[in-house]
Amino acid sequence: MKIAIINGPNLNLLGKREKDIYGDMSFEKYLPVLREMFPSVTFYYFQSNIEGELVGEIQRTGFEYDGIVLNPAAYTHTSVAIGDAIAAIKVPVVEVHISNVHAREEFRKLSYVSAKAAGSIFGLGLQGYELAVRWLIGKA
């Protein structure tokens, strides 16, 4: 089974950025943990700070992989293009947010992704990625 994990802007700074909100582990440290947890899954990881690159990867992996775990970060709240890309592809997308976006600023409550995603997880820290992968495995 092949799962793509796609992270949006500023998630390259996990572990350094607003640690009180996002924790102190980088995604580069977390990814091997995830790979060890799910040895039967082939993971592809992509992070970009650029909206168009995220759309490109959703389009590409969306016809090639078995599932996508997507944290579009700030683009969640602004990007019609990312929402449209999810609607355009075949594979299920699980939206993940490390923080509880509903307990933060008002603008974080709007997601252009949730309505197009199979489901959404927020506020459970990095464990949200693990739960998303478990769901995708169960669905396959």
Ligand code: DQA
């Ligand atoms: C985030 C929440 C977004 O509102 C924010 O812009 C992020 C990270 C999260 O994982 O909690 O960059 O997607």
